[in-house]
Amino acid sequence: MSTLEIRDLHVEVETESGPKEILRGVDLTVNSNETHAIMGPNGSGKSTLAYSIAGHPKYTVTKGQVLLDGEDVLEMAVDERARAGLFLAMQYPVEVPGVSMSNFLRSAATATRGEAPKVRHWVKEVKGAMSDLEIDPAFAERSVNEGFSGGEKKRHEVLQMSLLKPKIAILDETDSGLDVDALRVVSKGVNEYKAQSDVGVLLITHYTRILRYIAPDRVHVFVNGRVAASGGPELADELEENGYERFLGAKEEQPA
Amino acid sequence: MSEPVAQVGGGIIDAPDSPVLDVDPGINATSPKIAPWELRFTSYDVEAFEVPRGREEQWRFTPLRRLRGLHDGSATAAGRIGVSVASGFGDAASSDLGGVRHETVGRDDPRLGDGGVPADRVAAQAWSAAREAHVVTVNEARSDDEPLTVTVTGPGEGQSAYAHLQLRLEHHAEAVVVLDHRGSGTVAANTEFVVADGAKLTVVEVHDWADDAVYVGAQHLSVGRDATIRHTSVTLGGDLVRLSPVVNYRAPGGDVELDGLYFADGGQHFEQRLLVDHSVPNCRSRVTYKGALQGVDGGTAAHTVWVGDVLIRKAAEGTDTYELNRNLLLTDNARADSVPNLEIETGEIVGAGHASATGRFDDEQLFYLMARGIPEAQARRLVVRGFFGEVIQKVRVPALRDRLEAAIEAELEAIGS
Ligand SMILES: Nc1ncnc2c1ncn2[C@@H]1O[C@H](COP(=O)(O)OP(=O)(O)OP(=O)(O)O)[C@@H](O)[C@H]1O
Ligand SMILES: [Mg+2]
Numbered sequence: 001m002s003t004l005e006i007r008d009l010h011v012e013v014e015t016e017s018g019p020k021e022i023l024r025g026v027d028l029t030v031n032s033n034e035t036h037a038i039m040g041p042n043g044s045g046k047s048t049l050a051y052s053i054a055g056h057p058k059y060t061v062t063k064g065q066v067l068l069d070g071e072d073v074l075e076m077a078v079d080e081r082a083r084a085g086l087f088l089a090m091q092y093p094v095e096v097p098g099v100s101m102s103n104f105l106r107s108a109a110t111a112t113r114g115e116a117p118k119v120r121h122w123v124k125e126v127k128g129a130m131s132d133l134e135i136d137p138a139f140a141e142r143s144v145n146e147g148f149s150g151g152e153k154k155r156h157e158v159l160q161m162s163l164l165k166p167k168i169a170i171l172d173e174t175d176s177g178l179d180v181d182a183l184r185v186v187s188k189g190v191n192e193y194k195a196q197s198d199v200g201v202l203l204i205t206h207y208t209r210i211l212r213y214i215a216p217d218r219v220h221v222f223v224n225g226r227v228a229a230s231g232g233p234e235l236a237d238e239l240e241e242n243g244y245e246r247f248l249g250a251k252e253e254q255p256a
Numbered sequence: 257m258s259e260p261v262a263q264v265g266g267g268i269i270d271a272p273d274s275p276v277l278d279v280d281p282g283i284n285a286t287s288p289k290i291a292p293w294e295l296r297f298t299s300y301d302v303e304a305f306e307v308p309r310g311r312e313e314q315w316r317f318t319p320l321r322r323l324r325g326l327h328d329g330s331a332t333a334a335g336r337i338g339v340s341v342a343s344g345f346g347d348a349a350s351s352d353l354g355g356v357r358h359e360t361v362g363r364d365d366p367r368l369g370d371g372g373v374p375a376d377r378v379a380a381q382a383w384s385a386a387r388e389a390h391v392v393t394v395n396e397a398r399s400d401d402e403p404l405t406v407t408v409t410g411p412g413e414g415q416s417a418y419a420h421l422q423l424r425l426e427h428h429a430e431a432v433v434v435l436d437h438r439g440s441g442t443v444a445a446n447t448e449f450v451v452a453d454g455a456k457l458t459v460v461e462v463h464d465w466a467d468d469a470v471y472v473g474a475q476h477l478s479v480g481r482d483a484t485i486r487h488t489s490v491t492l493g494g495d496l497v498r499l500s501p502v503v504n505y506r507a508p509g510g511d512v513e514l515d516g517l518y519f520a521d522g523g524q525h526f527e528q529r530l531l532v533d534h535s536v537p538n539c540r541s542r543v544t545y546k547g548a549l550q551g552v553d554g555g556t557a558a559h560t561v562w563v564g565d566v567l568i569r570k571a572a573e574g575t576d577t578y579e580l581n582r583n584l585l586l587t588d589n590a591r592a593d594s595v596p597n598l599e600i601e602t603g604e605i606v607g608a609g610h611a612s613a614t615g616r617f618d619d620e621q622l623f624y625l626m627a628r629g630i631p632e633a634q635a636r637r638l639v640v641r642g643f644f645g646e647v648i649q650k651v652r653v654p655a656l657r658d659r660l661e662a663a664i665e666a667e668l669e670a671i672g673s
């Protein structure tokens with residue numbers, strides 16, 4: 001059993017006109033075997049939250065805590081966080097020219113598992129995971145994300161999750177840019193990993209579409225750098241119907 | 257040479273507003289009607305060149321003081337370079353050369369100059385003053401699995417020497433050659449690659465000099481009808497290394513790829529000045545040079561210079577050319593100059609393009625790899641290896657490829673990244 005606890009998290013980015021606060025006190029707890037959906041308007045800070053947990057150098061935590069099973073995540077380097085069991089499927093996966101997908105996956109698996117996987121098992125494992133996500137085996141020899149379509153990148157993010165087997169997975173708009181078939185395939189990939197592990201999932205999305213495939217236990221409305229409301233799956237339906245207006249109003253009442 | 261010959265390019269060409277390519281008027285070229293690149297002066301005679309002062313286009317990037325007198329005649333070249341030829345590479349090398357001939361010849365050997373003519377004073381100095389020349393001739397199609405290794409060893413610390421080497425591939429000959437430069441000292445050299453009609457040369461020229469070494473070399477590539485050259489230039493070591501490859505197409509159908517890899521540390525000056533002279537129709541050229549630089553805080557900067565001149569003369573219809581230079585700045589205190597020049601005198605071409613980019617290490621790439629658990633040092637190595645990948649992959653000698661990869665890893669470890 002694992003727990004990711006985010007307590008009163010405040011995060012800034014450096015801008016031309018000085019530091020700008022993006023996260024203004026986020027509180028959120030995700031346990032193993034739970035799926036939490038985060039929905040919120042563009043620019044509300046969802047990716048900032050995801051990147052801050054993963055340790056992207058652009059973001060500065062000014063206050064608050066992130067704990068994984070009681071361990072202080074903010075003290076860890078980016079690679080240590082991943083090895084501790086955190087995984088971030090990125091909204092915009094990065095291209096790394098000249099590094100083949102297969103070399104990258106093997107290096108990552110070796111690092112997170114603490115030892116190099118046995119070659120024969122590994123080849124089988126990767127092939128199986130790729131075929132589950134309907135990824136052409138030829139991608140293994142291509143450079144990481146280079147020239148991949150938006151949907152192909154997202155499939156490969158889920159591929160990495162299923163191979164690296166995190167305790168907590170944050171999926172930042174993994175459903176954006178997917179056609180209906182791809183959405184089904186990617187959702188199936190996430191659900192299969194959920195079924196065979198105790199992973200806790202934090203699913204950032206704009207659409208209830210994916211929530212029909214990946215059922216959330218909790219839904220959080222993210223507005224202006226914090227969680228404005230939380231509820232069960234029915235909250236997503238309400239958002240679909242009425243939008244964020246009700247929650248945006250609440251923003252004004254809060255002290256700046 | 258029995259008689260010094262001075263040559264100024266092929267005549268008057270009307271190209272009034274073409275930008276400057278390589279203006280070095282030398283002594284004979286004064287007519288303003290001559291297009292700038294037609295002024296490119298070549299001569300076998302050192303005295304035909306003025307002593308460079310540092311302002312000249314050809315020399316403006318080179319720290320002349322570090323040339324130890326190679327450029328002004330004050331170097332006392334009492335030393336000797338070593339040249340040895342073997343069949344095979346590394347542990348597999350053998351002195352049984354089969355049909356390959358290695359001769360040491362006098363400077364009056366009529367074959368010398370088949371590759372090209374010196375275009376700067378240091379090359380002319382080496383031409384005029386080298387005591388002897390080494391000619392290696394291949395007149396058969398050798399298998400790719402049996403590379404030839406030519407090892408050039410510097411004269412030793414504190415010593416200077418002039419060198420002249422010619423590699424000849426006769427009609428329809430084929431060979432893979434490793435030209436391995438190592439050792440200490442100060443060297444000015446001419447290296448000729450004379451590739452006859454239908455012949456195919458794959459050569460990897462490695463400059464893995466000791467820290468003290470200074471090497472200034474002109475590479476003259478002569479490309480026969482339908483001949484192919486794959487030239488990879490690797491510069492890893494030396495205090496100052498300056499290479500000036502020139503591609504001379506002798507007849508239509510020539511196909512040349514010039515690849516390069518250089519890795520400069522603090523204090524090192526690595527300079528590459530290329531000229532691909534498309535003077536005849538239907539030839540192809542591809543240039544891909546990649547450099548990494550890492551300076552040390554407070555020390556002298558790591559400095560690389562890449563000047564890539566491609567000219568497509570009026571007669572060179574059907575030319576297909578592309579050149580690319582990319583530099584990766586791994587640390588502060590590093591400076592990469594990159595100057596691509598493309599001069600086009602005819603519109604009847606297949607294609608012509610160039611690109612040049614110099615950038616810092618991409619933190620987003622590093623973050624992405626680390627976010628998958630890969631430790632920082634390994635992530636950096638992956639990115640740098642990936643950066644050089646397309647050049648290294650073309651090195652068709654596996655043992656050499658391993659050595660180059662290991663050398664790059666060692667460079668990266670030196671800054672503890
Ligand atoms: N360097 C920066 N300078 C100024 N503002 C920045 C900078 N970096 C991020 N921001 C701002 O931070 C806010 C939050 O961005 P973030 O990417 O976290 O939003 P998001 O909720 O993920 O949006 P989306 O739904 O569009 O993905 C945005 O308003 C963005 O413009
Ligand atoms: Mg976002």
